[in-house]
Amino acid sequence: MPCLGRRRGSRALELCKTVRDLLKKNLDQLQCHFTWGPQKETIDLDDMMYRLxxxxxxxxxxxxxxxxxxxxxNSLQGNYEDAIQNLKEAEKILRENYKDAFERSSIITYGNYAWVHYHMGQLTEAQSYFDKLEMICKPLTDGPRYTAMIPEVYGEKGWSLLRSAAQYYEEAMECFEKALEEDPNNTEWIMGYATALYRLEAIPGTPEKCKSSQSVNHLRRVLELDPEESLAMVMLALKLQENKQKKEANELVQQALQKSPDVPKVLRNAAKFYRLEQAGEKAIELLKKALGRTPHNSVLHDQIGMCYRVQLLEVFKNPLSSDPQNPEFQPKMVLIDHCKHHFGKAFEHRPRTAIKSQLDYADICLRNGENSKAGEVYSKLLELEGIRPENMQIIWLQAGLFQLHKRKSDSNAVQLFQKGLKIENNSKVWKMCYENLDKWAEKKLCRDPHDSKALGVKGLLHQIDGNKSKAIEYFEEALEFDPSNEEYLSALCELRLSFEEHHDL
Incomplete structure (x- = not known):
């Protein structure tokens, strides 16, 4: 009998595993936050929680x-009970706001419910949400049983991706495009599309950078359909400011502040407008007002830090500010403290995404003679993983300059600049890596024409420029003084092979 009991127990476990595996297969087909791109490895959970x-x-x-x-x-952090409460709140709001369209708007919420119950081991409850989804989706689609690719789903996915990380902006834009195919006059999806374009246009190297008027057109369309959309007003104002259309931009900002005097996103964008107009005090006033409503908002701290930094750079122009006995010295120190406080707050919960805030913090430390503190910031940045290539590139540039000028470590600096060159986006930062390497190599070779490291760098730069014969010449000379250098040997072999193939054609 004990043996029979063990066999029955074993069959029950196998059956349970089969049910769980089948459920997991169905879960993967759902359209909800658990199946969309951003996961634990690609978002800063603490910062995301504060923003949400x-x-x-x-x-x-x-x-x-x-x-x-x-x-x-919350589910990513194992807080499943809190996640259920979040979903109950979402369901309640959707019922109140959408009434007749509730079922269409609840597809993502029910998909999330199914996933959370699955993670809690509550398979019966998870299955109950599959049943609800099947009833909702059956009349809406001929496709998968448990989801329907309708505008509400595409739109929600787009907003989720926009809120996550910059590498998802293009996919978010595509989602809004899909939503607008069926519902072309929906202001929510047009605003999402405009926001995705607006952000992509600010990133060097993206195709949208060449079409910067696209977001302007869509923001104008939002305001045609909804003249009260104040966030669209300030975003449009910033684009117009960029295009030197100052009069209309200024009018839009004033109008937005009248309509939404307490909305943090509107205040933040208006503050950016005034900062770029050199109206620093007005910008700080708006940002502090926004911070009063959202005290943990890291972006607001970063913007305030930038305003104080502009003021600080003006003070530094006065040579008297470096004299502790002079009245100009104390205001400088106050501004330094303000900058460090706000930049520090900006990356407190965003170490992987607030790269610029950390670099600005390090810059303030350097200007104040705190080289060791700046060094700590660069060391932490260099240890980060999963960083966007353009962010990593600027880290290598700034850390390289620090090694070159403050640590006097040429070898570390050269290595960091070379890493920056490997990201081929022809950006301003890439050019600065190139120029710093070239300048360093020329200076070295003036002192010592046989410096193998400098000769190797010149070879690399000529190789990048496509000047193969000159690159071969420099690598050959570098190997005369460092004959066992595998890096130079490999580069020389590759260049010679390429050179011969070209001349054989």
Whole structure:
């Protein structure tokens, strides 16, 4: 009998595993936060939680969207009971706001419910949400049983991706395009599309950078359909400011502040407009007002730090500010403290994404003679993983300059500049890596024409420029003084082979 009991127990476990595996297969087909791109490795969970909580506390227009994403973030951290509460709140809001269209708008919420119950081991509850999804989706699609690719799904996915990380902006744009195919006059999806374009246009190396008027056209369309959309006003104002259309831009900012005097995103964008107009005090006033509503908002701290940094750079122009006995010295130190405080707050919860804030913090430390503190910042940045290539490139550049000028370590600096060159985006940062390497090599060779490291760098730069014969010449000379250098040997072999193939044609 004990043996029979063990066999029955074993069959029950196998059956349970089969049910769980089948459920997991169906879960992977759902359209919800658990199946979309951003996962634990690609987002800063602490920062995301602060931003989502701010959105929920402010009771903004699309609160259910924040509750849904908060449930996903809580699940990633193992807070499943909190995730269920987030989803209950999302479901309640959707019922109140959408009424007759509730079922269409609840597809993502029910998909998230199914995933959370699955992670909690509550397979029966998870299956119950599959049943609900099947009933909702069956009349909406001829495709998968448990989902329907309707505008509401594409739109929610687009907003989720926009809120996650920059590497998902292009995919977010595509989602809004899909949503607009069926619902071309939906201001929510047009605003999403405009926002994706707006952000992509600011990133060097993206195709949208060449078409910067695209976001302007879509922001104008949003305001045609909804003249009260104040966030679209300030975003459009910033684009017009960029295009030197100052009069209309200024009018839009004033109008947005009248309509939404307490909305943090509107205040933040308006502050950026005034900072770029050199109206620093006005910008700080708006940012502090926004910070009063969302005290943990890292972007607001970064913007305030930038405003104080502009003021600090003006003070540094006065040579009297370096004299502790002079009245100009104390205001300088106050500004340094302000900068460090706000830049520090900006990356406190965003170490993997707030790269610029950390570099700005290090810059302030260097200007204040705190070289060791700046060195600590660069060391931490260099240890980060999973960073966007353009962010890593600027880290290598700034850390390289620090090694070259403050640590007097030529070898470390050269190595960092060379890493920066490997990211081929022809950006301003790439050019600075190139120029610093060239300048360093020329200076070295003036002192010692036989310096193998400098000769190797010149060879690399000529190789990048496509001047193969000159590159071969420099690598050959570098090998005369460092004959066992595998890097030079490999480069020379590759160049010679390429050179011969070209001349054989």
């Amino acid at each position: 909580q701010d959105s929920i506390d402010l009771n903004l227009k699309y609160k259910a969207r924040s509750c849904n994403q908060f449930a996903f973030v």
